[in-house]
Amino acid sequence: IFVLSGISISVLGTAIGVVLAAVFCANIEAIRQSVLASQLPFADLVRMLLPRVAAIITTVPLGAVLKMVVGESRNFPELAKVWHDDVVLKAVGILSGAIEQAQARGEVRPGDPRIHAFSLIGPMLLGVLWRETFTPVGAAEVDLPTIARQHAETVLGGLLAAENER
Secondary structure (H helix, E strand, O other): OOEEOOEEHHHHHHHHHHHHHHHHHHHHHHHHHHHHHOOOOHHHHHHHHHHHHHHHHHHOOHHHHHHHHHHHOOOOHHHHHHHHHHHHHHHHHHHHHHHHHHHHOOOEOOOOHHHHHHHHHHHHHHHHHHHHHOHHHOOOOOOHHHHHHHHHHHHHHHHEOHHHOO
């Protein structure tokens, strides 16, 4: 562990990560409130939610922090735990809850809501990591809002119960 002016890099990295997690928690809370208040059919909720998440990702430094958390989780397990507990678990919980409710209404096919949530989040996560890792070294840029819109339509084809396909 390196020490800078009496503060270990481990402590500093964890502190920065905790502060940034708190910033992202506010966005997650706003999304949670939006989902809870929504009376939209699941398909419309996904069409609204994924582009909103893409907009948040492109306006706050989530990608850089996510790359740091993923890359340094073994060196800073406290940081990974804070992000898991305060950001990732909450985001997956919001989606899982919305999916579970949609399943109860017959809108979404049977299956584990958490795994369905992962299928919604996966392409967005790849897009963020791509932007932070490969675009700076010359890879073609990815447009997260476009990924969000296209993926919403693609994944809904598999998630929606046949009578709810639109």
